[in-house]
Amino acid sequence: MLNYLEKRKVYLVYLPLIFYWIILLAATSFPTTALPSVGVGDKFMHFGAYFVLGVLLNLTLMFQDKYILLKRKNTLFTFLIVVFYACIDEIHQHFIPGRSMEFYDFVADIFGLVLALIFVLFMVRINRFVTPL
Secondary structure (H helix, E strand, O other): OHHHHHHOHHHHHHHHHHHHHHHHHHHOOOOHHHOOOOOOOHHHHHHHHHHHHHHHHHHHHHHOOOOHHHHHOHHHHHHHHHHHHHHHHHHHHHOOOOOOOOHHHHHHHHHHHHHHHHHHHHHHHHHHHOOOO
């Protein structure tokens, strides 16, 4: 599966990361009074959003070939980049009407990120044991 993604990385990883991150930034910039309720707990939304961001960014750093250090230490750099972004995002939401900066939102972001990193590491290990057809 990872070989399939790597061969089509521009369309299946890089572009989705760019579009997803733009949508994520835009979604956190709208006042909550302007958004419809989706009936899912706020923390689950944070968890899911950062899970997807973590997977896409980790795959991007893993598949890119320009910066060897980022490729070799993709898990570490994914963690650092996303934690930094989560901090900035929570601070940013403090200034948006109807939104607030909450520590537990940040915790949910980090849990989503950590599960994403574990998921990608699991996929890498499975990929090593599966022989290509």
